[in-house]
Amino acid sequence: MPLRKTLFLALALLIAPLAARGDEWPQWMGPQRDNVWRETGILEKFPPGGPKVVWRAPVAGGYAGPAVSGGKVFVTDYVTAADVKIANFDRKEFSGTERVLCLDQKTGKELWKHEYPVKYTISYPAGPRCTPTVQDGKVYTLGAEGNLFCFETGTGKVVWEKDLKKEYKTKSALWGYAAHPLIDGKKLITLVGGEGSHVVAFDKDTGKELWKAGTQPEQGYSPVLITEAAGQRQMIVAAPKAVYALDPETGKELWTTPYEATSGSIIMTPIRSGEYVFVGGYQGKGLMLKLTSDKPGVEVVFKDKKNLGVSPVNVQPFLEDGVIYGHTDGGLLYAVEVPSGKRLWESTGAIGGEKSKGSDTAFIVKNGDRFFFFAETGDLVIGKLTPKGYEEIDRAKVIDQTNNAFGRKVVWCAPAFADKKAYIRNDKEIICVDLAK
DSSP states (O other), X not given: OOHHHHHHHHHHHHHHHHHHHOOOBOSTTTTTTXXXXXXXXXXXXXXXXXXXEEEEEEOOBOOOOOEEETTEXXXXXXXXXXXXXXXXXXXXXXXXXXXXXXXXXXXXXXXXXXXXXXXXXXXXXXXXXXXXXXXXXXXXXXXXXXXXXXXXXXXXXXXXXXXXXXXXXXXXXXXXXXXXXXXXXXEEEEEOOSTTOSEEEEETTTOOEEEEEOOOSSOOSOOOEEEEETTEEEEEEEOSSEEEEEOTTTOOEEEEEEXXXXXXXXXXXXXXXXXXXXXXXXXXXXXXXXXXXXXXXXXXXXXXXXXXXXXXXXXXXXXETTEEEEEOTTSOEEEEETTTOOEEEEEOGGGOSSSOOSSOOEEEEEETTEEEEEETTSEEEEEEEETTEEEEEEEEEOSOOXXXXXXXXXXOOOOEEETTEEEEEOSSEEEEEEOBO
């Protein structure tokens, strides 16, 4: 066989397994943390009766979405005999066990699990909130009461662990630890709480504290954003009493601007569009900032202006071509122009119905020129978002609503999209749904 042909075949054999594996979803909002699913060959509409369910696996309660990486699905839950369906804003004590489950991506079979007892003292106590983060043979999980773990993905062996409340002398916020940790280089960065430790960077391999920064009344819920402005990397933090920026290498504060989140509730990660940064939160809160170019700093464009911006609760807004698409705390889906904050249109979106019910939730992920929405109704929806409006293409009910909020049944768990499939959970099961064309 000619040498050239031999080398070509050898190269093809090396590449084939990589090509066959498909995309992964190793953390919150996907590989690039932007809610974009970049796989091709995805169906345009659902088949009659809805997409095929490839497998089902039992899980317990939780809001944490799954992560998919290395042929494995990672998901966290909370096992308790108590009825955890309590009123909004209530805090009660519940005893139970948090679990980290590792499942086979192809079959849903359990490969390993780790469990530990936890007493919940939070509102919406169904279970953990944070999607696991997978990188370099390790998976990181953060429980609702601040139990931070690093595991070996292959064996489930604990590499290191932290009880954040105990080590940093703090307590969980009303809705628990909900800000998804971020890996930056050798650092795992997460909101912690406590005096001088609102944000902490740990060595991702050893758990050693590298730096800590900031003091706030509580942790809040907003995952940090790392970006670059004025010739410097900046980590922007939306906190209960301020929006501020740190040097992600050292934790040194670069700038701060006062901003009060109602009930401490800013849940979205800050969004950057050009030279502008937007954050929004519960009860009409919305802040548009302009990053200065000569040195690290910001100018306020508008702050809590009625009928401007969007005030998200459960759903991370999606930015495209200078327009933010997101569900407000009242439930409506808005298209918002940057930097004016002008609302271009409103709709009930993928949730449907005549009017919003409050905190209506439909997670937004882009694929090609359209979007997949996972609505609180248990429906997977295909649609389009443009500055002119929301257009629905198709929908299918894929999973039951097992929790409740504001007197209605809901499922509030962000899916993962990988290998031309969706991985979707509620408080009873996780399913793998085939979305290949």
